[in-house]
Structures are given as structure tokens and as C-alpha cells.
Amino acid sequence: MTAVSSTLPTPRFTTVVAHNWKLAIAVAVVVSAVSMAGLPAAVSFWVVGATAALVAAAFTVNAYRRHYFGALLVAPAIAVLFVMNIFPLLWSLGLSFFAYQANQQTIRFVGLGNYVRILTNDLAAHATWGALINTAMFVVFTVSAQMIVGFLLAILFAKQFPLRKYLLILVLTPMMLSVVASGVFFTYYYDPTFGILSYVINSISGNQFILMSNKVGAVAGIVFADAWMWSPFVMLLVLAGLVSVPKYLYEAAAIDRISSWRQFWMITFPYIRGLLMLALLFRTIEAFKLADLVILLTKGGNDTLTISYHLIRIANEQNKTSEGAAISYLMLFMVIVLTNLYLYLANRRTQGA
Amino acid sequence: MTQTSPRASAGKGIALRLDGLSKAYGSVRAINDLSFAVDEGRFFVLFGPSSVGKTTTLRTIAGLVRADSGTLEIGGRDMTHAPIGGRGISMVFQSFALYPHLTVYDNLAYPLREEKAAHAEIDKRVKETAEILKLTHRLKAKPATLSGGEQQRVALGRSLIRRPKILLLDEPLTNLDAKLRHETRAELKRLHRQFGMTVIYATPDELEALSMGEVIAVMRDGGIVQIGTPDELYEQPIHTYVASKIGSPHMNLFTASVRADTRSFDTPLGTLVPAAAPKTADAGEAALIGIRPSDIRLAAKGEAGVASKVHLVEPLGDITIVSVVAGGEMLRMVLPEAIAASIRTGDSASIAIDNRKIHVFRAASGQAMT
Numbered sequence: 164m165t166a167v168s169s170t171l172p173t174p175r176f177t178t179v180v181a182h183n184w185k186l187a188i189a190v191a192v193v194v195s196a197v198s199m200a201g202l203p204a205a206v207s208f209w210v211v212g213a214t215a216a217l218v219a220a221a222f223t224v225n226a227y228r229r230h231y232f233g234a235l236l237v238a239p240a241i242a243v244l245f246v247m248n249i250f251p252l253l254w255s256l257g258l259s260f261f262a263y264q265a266n267q268q269t270i271r272f273v274g275l276g277n278y279v280r281i282l283t284n285d286l287a288a289h290a291t292w293g294a295l296i297n298t299a300m301f302v303v304f305t306v307s308a309q310m311i312v313g314f315l316l317a318i319l320f321a322k323q324f325p326l327r328k329y330l331l332i333l334v335l336t337p338m339m340l341s342v343v344a345s346g347v348f349f350t351y352y353y354d355p356t357f358g359i360l361s362y363v364i365n366s367i368s369g370n371q372f373i374l375m376s377n378k379v380g381a382v383a384g385i386v387f388a389d390a391w392m393w394s395p396f397v398m399l400l401v402l403a404g405l406v407s408v409p410k411y412l413y414e415a416a417a418i419d420r421i422s423s424w425r426q427f428w429m430i431t432f433p434y435i436r437g438l439l440m441l442a443l444l445f446r447t448i449e450a451f452k453l454a455d456l457v458i459l460l461t462k463g464g465n466d467t468l469t470i471s472y473h474l475i476r477i478a479n480e481q482n483k484t485s486e487g488a489a490i491s492y493l494m495l496f497m498v499i500v501l502t503n504l505y506l507y508l509a510n511r512r513t514q515g516a
Numbered sequence: 517m518t519q520t521s522p523r524a525s526a527g528k529g530i531a532l533r534l535d536g537l538s539k540a541y542g543s544v545r546a547i548n549d550l551s552f553a554v555d556e557g558r559f560f561v562l563f564g565p566s567s568v569g570k571t572t573t574l575r576t577i578a579g580l581v582r583a584d585s586g587t588l589e590i591g592g593r594d595m596t597h598a599p600i601g602g603r604g605i606s607m608v609f610q611s612f613a614l615y616p617h618l619t620v621y622d623n624l625a626y627p628l629r630e631e632k633a634a635h636a637e638i639d640k641r642v643k644e645t646a647e648i649l650k651l652t653h654r655l656k657a658k659p660a661t662l663s664g665g666e667q668q669r670v671a672l673g674r675s676l677i678r679r680p681k682i683l684l685l686d687e688p689l690t691n692l693d694a695k696l697r698h699e700t701r702a703e704l705k706r707l708h709r710q711f712g713m714t715v716i717y718a719t720p721d722e723l724e725a726l727s728m729g730e731v732i733a734v735m736r737d738g739g740i741v742q743i744g745t746p747d748e749l750y751e752q753p754i755h756t757y758v759a760s761k762i763g764s765p766h767m768n769l770f771t772a773s774v775r776a777d778t779r780s781f782d783t784p785l786g787t788l789v790p791a792a793a794p795k796t797a798d799a800g801e802a803a804l805i806g807i808r809p810s811d812i813r814l815a816a817k818g819e820a821g822v823a824s825k826v827h828l829v830e831p832l833g834d835i836t837i838v839s840v841v842a843g844g845e846m847l848r849m850v851l852p853e854a855i856a857a858s859i860r861t862g863d864s865a866s867i868a869i870d871n872r873k874i875h876v877f878r879a880a881s882g883q884a885m886t
Contacts (some may be wrong), residue, residue, distance in 0.1 A: 414580050415613035419627040419674065420601035431625065433617035 167291040171228050175343055182228050187221035190214070197443035204228070259488035266482045277489035293489065294473035301386065301469060302450040309446050310439070312395025320398065321405040346459030348390040355462070381465040385456050393449070397442040405433030440509045444502060470494055529592060531556040532577065532713040533681055535585035537794045538738075539572055547571035548738035550586070554716065554731070558679075559708050561729030562718040563761070569738035570718035571610075575685045577716065578607045590735045591681060606680035610687045612671040620646075620670050621655040623805045627678050648710070666852035672704075676711060685717045689724060701728055722762060726750075756882040759806050759875060765837055767806045771847045773881060774801045781805060781876070784843030785822045790874040794885040796875070803885060806875035809837065812849035812867055821866030829859055840865055 174183045191214035198210035219242070226235050261276070262271045283290045337345060355361050355373040364372040375381040407501055408431055416426045454471035461467045463476075470490070478487025533553040539546050543711050547569040554560045562570045575581040577588065579600035595603055615623050624645055628638045646652045649669040659667055668688060675683055683880045688698045688704075705728055709713050719725055726746045733743045734757070742749060742758045753759035759767045770785040779793040783805055797803070815821025824842035836856035839848050849867065850857075859865065878884040 265571065409611075409613075411609050411611055411613040412615065415607075415609060415615075415674075416603065417600045418578055418607050419630065419678075421626060421630050425626075427629065428613060501832065 166327075177411055181226035182221060182226050184218065184221040187218045191218050237432045257486040258485045259492050261485050263485040264416060264482045265484040277486050278493070281486060281489055281493065287486070290468075290473060291470070291493075294468045294470040297466065297468055298451060298453065298470040300382065301389075301453050302447060303380065303387040304386045305393070305450045305453070306443065306446045308386055309394045309397050310443060312394040313442065314401055314439070316394060316398040317401035317405055320402055329427045334398065335395045338399075340392070342392065342455040343459065345388065345392055346456055349384065349391075349456075349460060353384050375461055375465065378467065381461050381467050385453075385460055385467060388456050388460065389450070389453065393446060397446065400438045400442045401435050404438040405431065408434045437509075440505065444505050447501060447505070448498055451494070451501070529556050530554070531590070531591060532613060532716070533557070533589040534573075534577070534824060535587045535589070537573075537576060537583045537588060539583050540734050542668060545738050546794075547576065547583075549602045550739060552733055552740055552743055554714055556714055557716045557718065559705070559710050559728055559730045561725045562716065562735055563720070563722070563725040563732050563813045564731070564735035565720050566762075570720075570735060572734075572738075573685055574607065574686050574716060574718055577603075577682075578684055580604050581615035586673065604681045605684060606678060606682070607684040608671045608675050609847070610690055611692070612659075612667045614667060614670055614674075616659055618658075619655065620659070620662070623659065623670055624673050624677055625676060626654075631678070641677055645677045648707070649673045664692050665700065668692060668696075669703075671709070676707065677748065679698060679830060681710070681714060682714045682716065685715060687719055688717075689719070689721070697724075707771050714729075726762070734749045734761060736756050740860050748813045752884070753806075753875065755805065756804055756877045759877070763808055765809045765848050765850065767807050767808050767875070768812070768847045769804050769877075770847075772801055772805045772811055772876075774799055776800075784845045785869070788869065788874060789871055791872040792875060795875060797885055802879035804877040804882070807847070807869055808873060808878060809850040811849045811870045811873035813870070814851070814855065815866040815868040819866075819868060821868045824865050824867050826859055826861055826863045826865055829856065829861055832854070838865075840867060842867065 170183075174180050174186075176183075176189075194214050195211045197337045198207040200208065201281065221252060223238070225231075226238070251365065260272060260274055261275075262276065263269075267429055280473075281287050316334060320327065320334070330492075352358050352360050353374045355371070355375075358374075360374060361372045364370075374384050412430045413426060422428065452471050453469050454475060457463060457467055457469055457472050458475075463472055471494070473491045474494070475489055477483045477490060537550040537553050538548055541597040550573060551571070562573060563629055564570055564660055567682050572581060579595075579598065583596065586596070587594060588732075590603055590605070615626070618626065621642055622671050625638050628641060629871045633641075634669055640653075643652070646655055649672060651666065651669055651673060654662060654666055654670075659670065662670065668691070676714055682789060685704075692700060701724060702836040704715075704717075717724075717728065726735070729746060731743060731751055732746060734741045735748065736757055742754050744752075746762075749762045751760055753762065753767075756769060760769065770784060772781040772788070774797045775787070776799045778797045778799050780787050780789040781803060796822075821847075822842050823841035826838060826848070827841050827846065830839075831853065834853050836851050836853055838849055838851055838859055841847075847867070877883060878885055
């Protein structure tokens with residue numbers, strides 16, 4: 164590789180060739196600066212875009228001529244990652260320090276004003292804290308339900324029994340359905356007039372039953388639907404751990420007369436601990452972002468507004484773009500703290516054991 | 517042992533008896549009508565190549581496998597359907613099956629903890645066992661950090677710590693390197709003498725079987741061909757299968773037919789007359805003659821020998837294996853190095869066969885002709 168690439172000499176800085184990327188960067192910086200200073204924003208936007216394309220082209224030609232094919236193959240993915248993830252991430256971080264609404268032309272620097280507002284302002288902070296508390300509640304309930312049900316399902320499916328293969332496919336189906344589809348199923352199940360749940364309870368008690376008529380029922384309905392959808396995910400991870408335990412360990416334990424309870428803690432659990440942690444991590448992050456089911460089932464009614472749904476309302480429906488950005492960063496911060504806490508605890512246990 | 521078993525007064529009893537035990541996996545018969553008994557305190561070897569049913573036999577004795585038919589007696593009691601834990605049996609697996617997430621100490625201690633032994637007692641036993649198996653310095657290590665030999669000793673220790681009446685060993689040396697195997701063989705014999713329990717030892721290795729087994733059962737196709745002491749198997753194999761498995765280099769076998777006098781045989785090497793003539797031979801019957809390589813020598817000067825041509829000379833230090841072709845048959849003989857030193861490939865040699873050491877088998881069944 165080096166032998167091939169060294170055949171192309173590095174051009175002098177001022178030489179105009181397609182692979183002189185240093186020159187391309189210099190030109191791009193100068194042209195962008197000039198156009199931003201001298202041209203109207205609508206024009207300079209396109210000029211800056213064009214110079215960025217010029218730099219990208221210079222890099223590409225350089226890589227191609229030097230036979231950096233690995234880099235060339237990875238480049239599209241990196242470009243998409245940058246455009247779709249990193250750039251919006253930084254852009255929204257910047258936006259959270261401005262007063263800006265997507266439907267208005269004005270923009271004004273306010274520093275930490277947005278953050279102060281969403282955390283301390285009488286009206287805004289009340290909504291934020293309420294949504295955060297609801298989110299925490301949903302995280303605790305949905306994640307514990309998923310972990311428990313998923314774990315028990317995994318224990319069940321780790322054994323061999325008739326029709327296991329087909330039942331496994333059935334059990335995995337909810338995970339593969341679109342959230343909207345299962346959300347719609349559950350609105351039908353919970354419907355007060357013709358939903359099967361109300362129908363059954365009506366026919367037993369004789370009273371009209373509306374699940375979503377109070378907070379407890381609404382939360383229970385959302386938690387049940389979420390657990391139904393995502394328990395199979397936990398099951399899949401735990402199952403992978405369970406089947407990786409060598410059978411002879413259980414045989415040795417049986418001969419050593421070790422009880423099944425101790426066998427579980429001594430043999431099985433160490434094999435699934437890492438995967439349980441992973442499932443917990445994934446599900447917690449996902450549950451923290453819960454919005455879809457809430458929108459479909461309660462539309463935030465009966466005090467079931469989560470922070471994600473609150474964010475959608477602020478940023479998309481009320482067009483408070485920069486306030487929304489601030490809430491997003493608050494969420495991101497919390498998820499990062501939570502995730503690192505988990506990882507810290509997990510690593511400490513692994514080292515301690 | 518403070519309690520006296522009812523058999524103690526009657527001397528050594530039967531530790532284990534299998535009667536007509538069979539087990540099939542689908543259409544494959546892993547063990548087939550297996551019957552044998554093992555005296556208390558014996559070092560009993562199940563010997564045979566892989567997939568011959570040794571492991572299934574051990575697993576059936578341990579209770580990990582339920583036999584399809586037949587009975588299993590342990591210490592004089594029917595244990596065919598007894599739970600695994602109640603059999604007083606311990607087993608060392610070929611893979612060692614150490615608990616990977618526990619330290620050596622805990623691996624050894626767990627079987628005792630389950631018996632609700634006192635903490636101090638457990639500690640004492642673990643340290644004792646570690647001492648015997650030279651593991652004291654490794655008690656805090658995890659199995660993955662141990663060498664193969666150490667893992668093996670932990671597996672042994674875990675089995676011995678409960679003082680089982682019967683210890684099952686499933687090819688315990690297969691996963692060790694050659695030098696370690698030799699050491700561990702001696703170690704196992706020492707432990708057997710020290711603890712005095714009955715050992716059932718499965719191995720495909722002839723050397724292990726002969727060097728350790730007090731009684732050896734030669735297995736074939738899920739059944740037993742012959743049970744005997746190493747000497748019996750070597751001197752009086754009752755089947756060509758045993759003859760060809762026991763003894764190294766393997767026994768020379770060639771076809772022959774019984775002559776009209778039913779006492780001597782027409783062979784490619786000429787007429788052979790075994791010193792102990794078989795009584796059940798029929799004139800003209802096809803037979804297989806077996807002669808151990810160590811029972812063939814060079815004929816002395818003036819002695820009538822069989823003419824042969826040297827095909828291959830393999831010096832092995834103090835002995836040399838010489839392959840000769842006589843009467844169209846390839847024969848191997850073991851000669852002392854001093855005698856074999858002058859022999860070259862292509863030489864003519866006159867060989868003599870010790871007629872007291874001729875084994876005769878029926879060509880049709882492979883059974884010994886007696």
C-alpha cells in the first residue's frame with residue numbers, strides 16, 4: 164500500500180491540482196468568509212455549501228489517486244453521520260443558547276436563558292418537572308415490567324418443549340410490529356365502548372369501565388402496551404446468555420448435589436449478568452424517550468405527559484425551537500448520567516466479583 | 517468412617533453392579549445389554565476407542581442418563597432410578613467442568629456447602645484437599661487462569677472432597693499434554709491408594725488402561741468383549757478385538773486353516789503347532805493365528821526357522837521393531853537393540869516363533885479357539 168501511495172508526490176501548496184486539499188481548504192475558508200461578510204444570507208448559504216463540496220471533492224480525488232480505498236469506502240458513511248447526526252447535534256446545542264422560533268425571522272443570543280427558563284420559570288418549569296417525574300415513573304414501571312417478563316420468558320424458552328419454535332416466533336412478533344400499529348391495537352383494546360377490556364369488565368361488574376379515565380388506569384395501559392412490545396427484546400438478549408451456558412456445568416452441579424437455586428446464582432447468573440445489564444441499559448434509554456405510545460393512547464391526558472412528548476409539543480407544536488433544543492440537551496445530559504451510572508455499577512460489580 | 521456397613525464383616529463387597537443395561541439415542545445404541553460388577557476399592561478401567569459407549573456407561577452410573585432397560589446396583593442397593601445426588605458418586609468430566617466464575621477455593625467448597633457443613637469444617641477440608649493436590653497457592657485463582665494440569669487437579673479435588681464411595685473419571689487425561697499425563701497417572705494411582713474408593717476410569721488409551729487398571733473391561737459397540745486383569749487380557753485375549761487393542765506393537769494376525777489332525781495349522785509360514793492345542797478345532801476350519809511381536813525372534817544358527825526378508829527397521833532406543841515379510845505375510849517383531857543393530861532393510865532373516873505363545877482365533881467369529 165505505502166509503495167503505491169508514495170508514487171504520488173505531495174503537491175506544492177500553491178500548485179492547482181485536483182488532489183491539493185490544503186489549497187482547497189484555504190480557498191474555501193477565504194471564499195466563505197468573504198461571502199458571509201459581503202453577500203446576503205440566502206446567497207452566502209449556497210456559497211458556503213459549494214466550498215464545502217469543493218473541499219470534499221479534493222479529499223476524494225486525493226484519496227483515490229493515493230489508493231486510500233478503505234478511506235473512500237468509509238467516507239460516505241462518515242459524511243452521512245456528520246450531516247445527519249453530528250451537525251444537527253452541534254447546531255441544536257448552539258440554538259439552545261439563542262431565543263429563536265422556527266416560524267419567526269428574529270434570533271437573539273440569551274446565553275443560559277432557555278435553561279434557566281425551563282428549570283425555574285413558574286409556568287415552563289412546572290411543565291418540565293411534571294413531564295420529568297412522569298418520565299421517571301414510566302422508566303421505572305416499563306423497564307421493570309419488561310425485565311421481569313422478558314427474563315421469565317427467556318427461562319421458559321431456554322427449555323425444549325413441543326411447538327417451542329413456533330411459540331418463539333409468536334412471542335417475538337410484538338417487537339417487530341410498528342409502534343403505531345400496536346398503539347392502534349391497544350386503543351381498540353382499551354376503548355370504553357367496544358374495547359374488549361371494557362366489554363369483559365362490563366359483563367362481569369355491570370358498570371361502565373373506562374381504563375383511561377384516571378391516571379392509574381392510563382399509566383397502567385401505557386406500561387402494559389410498552390411491556391408487551393419490548394419484553395421480547397429483553398427475552399432475546401437473556402436467552403442468548405442462557406443458551407451459552409455449557410450443559411456440563413449443570414451436570415457437574417447435579418453430581419455435586421448443588422440445589423437448583425444455588426445453581427442459578429453460581430452458574431447461570433454470571434453468564435447472563437452482562438446481557439441483563441445491556442438490556443437494562445437499552446430499555447432505560449428507550450423508555451426515557453417514550454412518546455409514541457403516549458401520543459397514541461392518551462395524547463398526554465390524565466397527567467401522562469412524558470418529557471419527550473413535552474419536547475415535541477414545545478418544539479414542533481408551539482414552535483419554541485430554541486427552548487426545545489434546551490429541553491433536548493437536558494434529556495441528553497440525564498441519559499448520559501444515567502448510562503454512566505449503570506456502566507459504573509456494572510463494572511464495579513464485575514471487578515468485585 | 518465411623519459407621520460400619522453391613523458388608524464390612526463379609527470382607528470386600530461389590531461396589532457396583534450393572535445388569536443388562538441398555539441405552540439408545542434414537543436408532544443409535546450407545547450401550548447394549550451391558551453387565552459387569554466392580555469390587556469395592558477397585559481401580560476399574562473401561563477401555564475402548566471413542567464412541568464405544570464408555571461415556572454413556574459412566575453417565576448412566578452417575579444418573580445423568582436414564583437407562584432404557586436393565587438394572588444398576590450401587591453398594592448392593594438398586595439405584596437404577598435413584599436421583600443423581602443420592603448415589604454417593606462423584607464424577608470428573610473430560611472437560612473438567614469447573615465453575616468458571618468461582619475461585620478454586622469456592623469450586624472445592626461448593627459441594628460441601630450444600631451439605632450444610634460447618635464453616636470451619638469446610639475450610640479445613642478445602643485446605644486439606646488443596647494440600648493433597650498441591651493447589652494451596654492457587655486457591656484464590658479463577659479456573660481460566662489455571663494451567664491444564666491445575667484445572668485437572670481442581671476437578672479431581674472437587675470430586676474427592678465429598679469422599680465419594682465411587683469416583684467416575686471420564687478420560688481425565690485426554691486434555692493434558694504428554695508429560696503431564698505421565699505425572700497425573702502416577703498421581704491418580706497414589707490418590708486411589710490414599711482414599712481407597714472405587715474408581716471407574718474410562719479411557720481410549722491403552723497405556724493408561726494397562727498401567728492403572730486393576731481390572732480392565734474392553735468395550736466394543738456398547739458391550740463388553742472381555743474383562744480381566746491387564747495380564748489376563750495380554751496373555752489370554754478371548755477375541756481378536758482384544759488381541760489387537762492390547763499390547764504394543766499390536767499382535768500379528770494372519771489366516772490359517774486347521775489341519776486334519778486338528779492340532780496343527782497350515783499357515784503362510786508353513787505348519788505351526790501350538791504347544792497348547794485347541795480342543796474344539798474342526799479339521800479344515802478357517803482360523804486366525806496371532807503372535808505377539810515380542811514372541812518372534814531370530815532363529816539360532818542351525819535351528820530350523822522361517823525364511824523371511826526384512827522390510828523395515830524401526831529403532832526405538834533399547835528395542836527395535838523389525839518388520840519382515842514371510843510367506844507373503846508382513847510380521848512385526850520386537851528385538852533387543854544389540855541384536856537388531858546389524859539388520860538392514862532387504863536382508864534375509866530366518867525367524868523362529870515361540871510355539872507356547874501362539875494364539876488361535878476362529879476366522880468367522882474372532883473368538884479364541886480353545
